[in-house]
Amino acid sequence: MNLFIIIVGLLIGSFLNVCIYRIPRKESIIWPGSRCTMCNSRLTPLELIPVFSFIMLKGRCRSCNGLISRRYPAVELLTALLIWMVYRRYGIDFTTIYYILMTCILIVAAAIDIDYQIIPNGLVLTGFISGLLFNLLGASIPFMDGLYGFLLGGGSLALIAIISLFIFRKQGMGGGDIKLMATVGLYLGWRLTALALVLSVYIGGITGLLLLITRMKKRGDYIAYGPFLVIGSFVAMLYGESIIDWYLSSFW
Template sequence: MFPSFTFIAVISFIFGACIGSFLNVVIHRMPVGQSIVSPPSHCPACNNPIPFYFNIPIMSFLILKGKCGFCKAPISLRYPLVELITGLLALGIFFQLGLTPAALFYFIFGSVLIVISFIDLDHQIIPDKLSLPGIIIFSSSCLFVPQMDFVSVVWGILAGGGILYLVAFVYYYLRKHQGMGGGDIKLLAMIGAAIGVKGVFFTLFTGSVFGTIGGVTVLAISEKSEKKQVKIPFGPFLSLGALTYIFWGEGLIRWYIDLLH
């Protein structure tokens, strides 16, 4: 007898949340050059190793009331948030694609985007050790995703990297200083490898819309003295645009075309 749909959905969320716990380690350690394997998870305040019963995704944060079980130092809300986002990602992909190779591919892709987004938010960098191997790894999309083929992969990489490179070049030529980092260029090339050239244009458009909304919101709530110092990374908005394409892109494109007619 096959497991019920509800059971698989619950397991998908739990699996995603557990992966999210590991993503927290990567987000915290990779930018500072620490190993993501050792030492085991520990409290940054008291350095006590975190036992498994204090390391249950989302639940441990709630049970411990957001504090270390040993020294009572506050635990960042970031940890359960990443676990929740990754759990919802796994659940959403299961609803969208079922238990298929494409679902596994896009879950891995989405997990990398989550790591990149939070690192970019914290440090304003997108590590090459994620984006460059990601271009190669996610070029395999034509093997896992039915609607992708090798031509789409190649054009996706060229369009993704080329468009932002051109934007950055023109901006530098006009303003004489760098307005967009090379990390964003490599990220969009990686996105193009995973979702193709159509996905690149969709991601760039929706990412710009999300970025504009996010930027206006941040500036609106910032103090006057802080406005000139505010730096808003583009990576999280590109990542959000790519995930939007995976879940709703085709439907939104059809809706827009019908609207024009």
């Protein structure tokens, strides 16, 4: 079963690559079929095999010999790993599908935010509608818990954005980040959403400090916050209850 889940994860990762490339360009993720982004030649079934096609073709397009971004196999491998982790945590269950969908939305959101500093409304809306339907079906958490998570996730970041605008005269939090965390709240509920927000602050702060120390970024440079929200949300999804229980037993 582990091997099957990994193969499914690789295939899903291949589709997420299509989403990451096409959604910011407002192109259909269904049609036309996959093509080389440089010469526009249609990819053969052999070229569509996740990871292995990249290795067999030595990272180059069969038609134009152009270099294929290493992000493609990286996203496929990352997706397979994260989906396998969700499976190992929740087993074969309706909840697993629920969290795999959330994981896919998080991966696409993080990649697009890194490239374009946006989190597309269509992606967030898809996550919102899916999360709402799953909640109504009782997939994982009670509906009201999801609603409170929605309000906490979106409301807390919206409050930060408003305060930043009034005090610092600049936008402290992007609208995409606000909508993403509101959607995440539907999936996680208020407790895990609160943890995800706290984790994102620590992860973002440590990463920002390291970027400044290594001079990869300068003070005042823009750093996309979406990826930190994504990491915090994924950690909360898998290990949130254990982290909260540990904290309460250790400090309260």
